[in-house]
Amino acid sequence: MGGWAIAVHGGAGVDPNLPMERQEQAKQLLTRCLNLGISALRSDLAAIDVVELVVRELETDPFFNSGRGSALTAKGTVEMEASIMDGPKRRCGAVSGLTTVKNPVSLARLVMDKSPHSYLAFSGAEDFARQQGVELVDNEYFITEENVGMLKLAKEANTILFDYRIPLGSESCSAGVESPLHMNGLPISVYAPETVGCVVVDNQGRCAAATSTGGLMNKMTGRIGDSPLIGAGTYACDLSGVSCTGEGEAIIRGTLAREVAAVMEYKGLGLQDAVDFVIKERLDDGKAGLIAVSSKGEVAYGFNCMGMFRGCATEDGFMEVGIWE
Amino acid sequence: MGWAIALHGGAGDIPLSLPPERRLPREAGLRHSLHIGVVALKANTPPLDVVELVVRELENIPHFNAGKGSVLTTDGTVEMEACIMDDKKRCGAVSGLTTVVNPISLARLVMEKTPHIYLAFDGAEAFAREQGVETLHSSHFITPENVERLSQAKEAKRVQIDYTQPLHKDEKKETPDADGDSKLGTVGCVAVDSFGNLASATSTGGLVNKMVGRIGDTPIIGAGTYANNLCAVSATGKGEAIIRGTVARDVAALMEFKGVSLKEAAAYVVEEGTPKGNVGLVAVSAAGEVTMPFNTTGMFRACATEDGYSEIAIWPNSVEN
Numbered sequence: 001m002g003g004w005a006i007a008v009h010g011g012a013g014v015d016p017n018l019p020m021e022r023q024e025q026a027k028q029l030l031t032r033c034l035n036l037g038i039s040a041l042r043s044d045l046a047a048i049d050v051v052e053l054v055v056r057e058l059e060t061d062p063f064f065n066s067g068r069g070s071a072l073t074a075k076g077t078v079e080m081e082a083s084i085m086d087g088p089k090r091r092c093g094a095v096s097g098l099t100t101v102k103n104p105v106s107l108a109r110l111v112m113d114k115s116p117h118s119y120l121a122f123s124g125a126e127d128f129a130r131q132q133g134v135e136l137v138d139n140e141y142f143i144t145e146e147n148v149g150m151l152k153l154a155k156e157a158n159t160i161l162f163d164y165r166i167p168l169g170s171e172s173c174s175a176g177v178e179s180p181l182h183m184n185g186l187p188i189s190v191y192a193p194e195t196v197g198c199v200v201v202d203n204q205g206r207c208a209a210a211t212s213t214g215g216l217m218n219k220m221t222g223r224i225g226d227s228p229l230i231g232a233g234t235y236a237c238d239l240s241g242v243s244c245t246g247e248g249e250a251i252i253r254g255t256l257a258r259e260v261a262a263v264m265e266y267k268g269l270g271l272q273d274a275v276d277f278v279i280k281e282r283l284d285d286g287k288a289g290l291i292a293v294s295s296k297g298e299v300a301y302g303f304n305c306m307g308m309f310r311g312c313a314t315e316d317g318f319m320e321v322g323i324w325e
Numbered sequence: 326m327g328w329a330i331a332l333h334g335g336a337g338d339i340p341l342s343l344p345p346e347r348r349l350p351r352e353a354g355l356r357h358s359l360h361i362g363v364v365a366l367k368a369n370t371p372p373l374d375v376v377e378l379v380v381r382e383l384e385n386i387p388h389f390n391a392g393k394g395s396v397l398t399t400d401g402t403v404e405m406e407a408c409i410m411d412d413k414k415r416c417g418a419v420s421g422l423t424t425v426v427n428p429i430s431l432a433r434l435v436m437e438k439t440p441h442i443y444l445a446f447d448g449a450e451a452f453a454r455e456q457g458v459e460t461l462h463s464s465h466f467i468t469p470e471n472v473e474r475l476s477q478a479k480e481a482k483r484v485q486i487d488y489t490q491p492l493h494k495d496e497k498k499e500t501p502d503a504d505g506d507s508k509l510g511t512v513g514c515v516a517v518d519s520f521g522n523l524a525s526a527t528s529t530g531g532l533v534n535k536m537v538g539r540i541g542d543t544p545i546i547g548a549g550t551y552a553n554n555l556c557a558v559s560a561t562g563k564g565e566a567i568i569r570g571t572v573a574r575d576v577a578a579l580m581e582f583k584g585v586s587l588k589e590a591a592a593y594v595v596e597e598g599t600p601k602g603n604v605g606l607v608a609v610s611a612a613g614e615v616t617m618p619f620n621t622t623g624m625f626r627a628c629a630t631e632d633g634y635s636e637i638a639i640w641p642n643s644v645e646n
Contacts, residue, residue, distance in 0.1 A: 090569045096540075097446060117532075117539045118565045122421060122446040124538015222448015223441045224420075231547040231571040249442045253414040255547035258571045259578075266582035282413075 002043040003315030004300040006200045007034050008054055010064040012246040012289030014307030014323055023323055025063060030311040030321045033057050037200065038313055047200040047208035047241070048086040048109075055082070055105040055210045062144050064309070066196045067103060070142050070214020072151045073221050078142040080214050081228040082108045083119075087207035087236040087295070094228040097122035102135040105212045108228070110134070119228065135250045142214070154218040195227050197234070197243030201293040203315070207241035209234050209257070213239035215246065226251035239264050240271065246305060250286020254278070260292050270294075275302040303319035327489055328366040330430045331617055332358055332379055332514040334389045334625030336561045336605025339639060341622075347388075348639070354386040355637050359627040362516060362526045363635075372557075373411045373433075376526035380407070380429040383512035384528050387468050389625075391512040392427060394468050395530020397475040398537050403466040406445075406543050407528035408550040412521070412557070412611070418544035421446035424460040425453045429528045432544075434458070445546060446518030466530075466536040478534040511543055513550070513559030513607060519631070521611040524571070525550050525557035532564060542567035547574035555580050555611055556587055562604040570599045576608055591616045595621060 008030055037054045045053070059067025070078045082104035083094035093112025098117075101107050110132050111120050120128050129136060159273045195213035202208075213227040225248030226233035235242045235257035242257040251257075259282050263274040271294040279290070279302040289303025291310055299312045311321040334355055362379040368578045370378075384392025395403045407428035410416040417436025420443070422428050427519040434456050435444050444452050453460060511529035527550045530542045541564030542549035549560045551573030558573040567573075570596055579590035587610040595604055605619025607626060622640070629635035 021490075092569060094540075115536060116565075117536060118568050119540040119545075120536060120538045122538055124536055127537065220439065220441060220444065220448055222444045224418075224443040224444055224445055229443075229545055229547075230568050231545070231574060235571075245451055249440070252442050252546050253416060255571065255574045258574055260573070262571075262582065263576045266578060317521055324581065 002205070003297040004200070004201060004203045005293045005297050005300050005312070005314040006034065006037045006041060006050065007291035007293060007301060007310065008037070008058070008196070008198045008313035009243065009245055009289065009291045009301070010196050010309035012308040013287055013305045014309065016306055017249045026309050026323065027321050029063050030059055030309060033198075034311040034313055034319065034321065035184060037198065041200070044203065047202040047206045048084070050200045050202065051198045051208045051210040051212055052084060052105055052109050054198040055196060055212050056103045058198070059103050059105060059212055064196045065214045066212040068142050069144050070146050070149065071217040071219070072143065072214070074218050075221055076148070076151060077161045077215055077221075078139055079221065080104045080142070080212070081224065082210070082212035083228045083230060083234040084108045084112060084210040085208065085234050085236040085241070086112070089236055090237050092118050092230050094119040094230060095121065095125045096224050096228045097222070098125055098129070099139045100126060100136045101129045102137050102141070105210050107132070107134055108210070118122050118230070122134055150217055158218065184280060195233070195245040197245060197291065199241040199243050199297055200286055201297055203239060205295045207236045207239070207293055209236040209241035210244045211243045211245070226256070231255045233257060235261055237261050238295060240294045242290055244288055244290040245308070246288025246303070247286045248285055251288050254282040254283060254284070254286065256288065256290060260290065263292070271298045272300045275300045278302070279304050297305065326519055327613045328516070328518045329613045329615045329630040330359070330362045330366060330375065330379075330514065330516040331607035331609055331615045331626070331628035332362065332383070332512070332626065333559065333607045333617070334512050336619045336621045336624035338602070338621060339623030339625070341640060343639070352637060352639070353389055354383065355625055355627040359629055359637065360593060361634065362514065363629050365456045366516060366518060369518070372522050372524040373409070374382070374517050375516045376524045377406050377409060377429055377433055379514040380512060380528050381427045384429060386428050389512045390530045390565070391528040393466050393470065394509050395466050396533040397467065397471050397530075398539070399534050400537050401472070401475060401531055402537070403463055405466070405528070405530055406540065408544045408546065409436060409526045410524065410546065410550055410552040410557070412523040412552050412554045414553055416442055416546050418443040418546065419445065419449045420540050420544050421538070422449055422453070423463045424450060426459040426461055426465070429526050431456070431458055437541065442546070447555070459477070462574040474533050479516050482534070511549070511561040513561060515557040515607050515609045517558050517609040517611060517613055518559065521554070523552050523554070523557040523558045523609065523611060524620040525552040527559045542572070547571050549573060551577055556608055558606055558608040560604060560606040561619050561624065566599050566603040570594070570604070572599065572604060572606060575576045576606070581612070587614045588616045591607070591618050
């Protein structure tokens with residue numbers, strides 16, 4: 001065992017009717033990001049630097065729901081969030097409510113490295129961004145025509161769905177989850193896979209994880225999901241690095257990312273068994289997926305929904321990019 | 326078996342020399358809040374309602390760092406956060422509140438009236454207005470003690486810089502202030518009834534002199550607040566350490582995966598899982614046990630169980646006795 005390993009994801013919950021062309025585009029983007037991470041690892045870059053590098057690439061490309069291409073709030077604006085965690089010493093940084101920061105994951109890194117805190121949000125985070133001199137752009141930069149269209153559909157779907165909606169306050173936090181083709185209360189054709197993420201273990205056995213997102217399409221302004229929450233969407237420690245995606249509320253309640261590491265630590269399970277256990281036992285009615293690496297150089301992923309955009313590679317030459325089971 | 330309740334008013338560097346005028350009102354506050362919780366449990370009020378009720382009391386008492394009496398950001402403003410969770414893992418959280426009189430109740434409304442778990446800043450304030458909860462001008466929450474604490478904290482930082490002590494991220498030593506209790510963090514309550522229903526609630530103004538927009542452990546499920554069918558936990562102390570240590574979740578995880586008792590799990594997390602001087606917590610189990618460990622100088626705390634036991638304390642029991 002040993003050696004480096006890397007995994008990336010572009011969201012769990014994929015429309016089975018996604019046109020082949022889009023599926024190809026997704027796979028090419030994942031491959032490109034994977035290769036970026038692989039060259040960095042071959043140049044002995046530390047895990048924490050690799051995850052940041054790769055997630056920056058995913059944020060910059062408008063294809064997935066992070067940075068440019070983020071899902072829109074109910075007001076038609078973009079509010080981005082991200083978190084990053086460094087396994088050794090479990091240092092972490094997170095941001096929410098960003099509207100002008102070009103690369104949220106890098107601001108999360110700065111929170112970790114250059115502030116006395118772990119999590120900054122909204123105008124405080126934007127002020128910090130200005131102080132740190134990171135690249136800032138207008139909110140319009142992040143908005144794509146496609147997502148403007150999706151937002152309209154989501155609002156229409158909500159109007160229809162609302163009539164049949166299971167009364168809020170029932171066990172499942174996401175209404176309308178019975179039909180397998182719904183996620184977060186939206187039909188799968190309208191629902192935007194929520195996040196991008198990357199997990200890495202470098203050739204010194206150090207794990208790191210990072211996650212970034214625009215959040216839920218048509219979300220209430222100020223809504224925070226799982227991506228910036230340490231232990232929910234992102235986690236890294238001496239044993240592993242984990243990044244999750246899917247229904248944010250289910251991931252939060254299941255403290256999913258922490259769970260993988262806890263099960264390894266307290267139950268002695270190996271990485272794949274831990275991932276399988278968590279996906280099977282910790283999601284209740286929720287739909288989600290995750291990618292994970294272990295300090296031993298292993299990589300694993302799991303999801304309980306229709307598809308997850310992902311890619312993974314290990315030092316011994318293994319490489320795979322996929323969408324479906 | 327039977328009901329149990331525990332609550333805290335913050336763990337930190339509470340000096341043994343704390344003068345009576347700072348100690349007595351807080352002890353009275355703990356006693357009063359405990360009493361309210363006990364009366365409610367005796368009347369078969371569900372734990373979720375009990376913890377909300379008790380934390381509302383603590384938020385209203387200006388001597389604790391939550392609601393009125395919240396510590397101030399570096400800009401001299403108040404930004405409050407809170408979180409509530411029950412054994413079915415339903416949860417709600419809020420951050421960045423500036424006018425909401427009882428943040429814990431808004432967290433509950435997020436849980437019950439939205440498809441989300443966590444709302445923050447302007448969005449949370451807008452939701453508060455939609456819901457018609459009580460709001461007051463932010464000056465309501467600011468107390469003279471906290472204005473003083475902020476100015477001492479700024480002074481201490483200035484002194485630190487003069488001495489050019491490098492700020493090590495992991496240690497984050499703050500020069501002790503004159504009254505020594507500036508690190509006070511959060512209020513919280515956990516409760517269980519005789520049916521094993523559990524709930525946890527935590528509320529705070531955060532860290533003195535914090536950067537505007539800083540979020541701590543309190544609203545982060547699994548860090549400052551957690552509940553499932555085994556136990557309910559509310560943590561207090563240095564937010565950054567509690568987040569990194571996923572403190573509240575780990576207590577429950579140890580019980581579940583290692584089969585240890587509530588007391589053992591909580592002791593392990595506080596003694597082994599987090600650096601000294603950073604953390605305290607209160608927890609109850611489905612079986613009606615209570616534990617209140619801390620690795621700081623002191624923790625304002627109180628608890629009671631159905632068999633008649635009750636306790637109100639600040640320093641370790643060995644010191645109090």
